[in-house]
Amino acid sequence: MALPKVLKVHGLDLSYFTGKLEAYLRGKQIPYELIEMNTGDFKRCGKATGVAQMPQVEWFDGQWLSDTTLIIEFLEKLTSSTSVMPEHPTLRFLAQLLEDFGDEWLWRPALYYRWANPQDARLMSHRLADGMMRDVPLPFFMRRWVILNRQRLHFLWLDGVRKHTAKRVEAHYLETLDALETVLLKQPFILGQRPTLADYGLYGSMFRHFFCDPTPATIMRSRAPAVHEWVARLWNTKLVNYNNLPVTLEWPGTSTPLLNIVCKEFLPYMQANEQAIELGKRQFEFTSDGVKFKLPVQRYRGWRYQRLRMRYQSLAHTSQQELNTYFPELGTALSQPVNCPIEAKIKGLPIQAPTTMTSRTW
16 A cells, blocks of 8 residues: 555644654655644544544545554554564564553653643643634633643543642653663663664653653753753654664663563553453552552553553563563563453544544643
8 A cells, every 4th residue: 555645644733642643754754744733623533533632644535544553553564664663573562562651651741741830831721722722712811721721620630630649740750751861871762773663652742742841841951861862863863764773672771760660650550440441440549659549541541551461472482581581570460361352443444453542632
């Protein structure tokens, strides 16, 4: 299947997942047009795909692509000469694991820093009122009030942010930032000398939120300058220039602090969410470094966790042993069979893949 001459990417230039997809398309040198959504376009795209999220990509003949993870997987099949997937099965699994971590673990601190800090919230509510809500027939100050309160309700209050959890949410960013700094002081990309899916998976939050929003950007510049440089580097990367450079991972090595966070925080979090889904609950409790969160169940994250387990279980025994030698928590969390598959919705895609099942936007 050929690519369209220019992909039409419907999203926003402050959007977590739009930034992730844009960086990937730029790296692949796939021409695209960013169509800045307003509420009307958002609804139109949602009707076309069956899911309210961004970005959405127009394909051929009324077909659409949705979900950046699945869009990237689809485009990888069409543009394999500049693949972001490591050939070595262990490294390929780690790249996929780190994409899941970047998408699903860093989402909460990214939205927290944007909407809990007054200067960030003022800036972003202004931009969304002037951009996304530009077609809403209300005075500007009312559009801004609506967006500010909507975002704080959904991405702070309903996502488990309270006075007693706020510092721990901040720490999720700071701990990941420190771990990434350890890696990127030694090498230009997460898994070595060339970009992989791991880089693009971590890029959504690190670029459009932590690099661009005032409060986390100030922290990044002073605390993790190598991460700051990596963000700019990846935006300007052309994957064809890295085809012959290695992807490597030394055991144990600089990636250990990052993978420790994945094993000790992210995987138990995903496991607790899936267990709640199986029990038919709408909320679940998760404890992070002694701080108890009460969080909404997310079916999409349940599906991602199940898919990750199936990928781990499909690895050769030698690859599983290689991972478990240094990170035994991986085997504990991922060796459990998928007994109750979480079905995903499929609608109008040229790939057999689900769209997201939550309104994970902006």
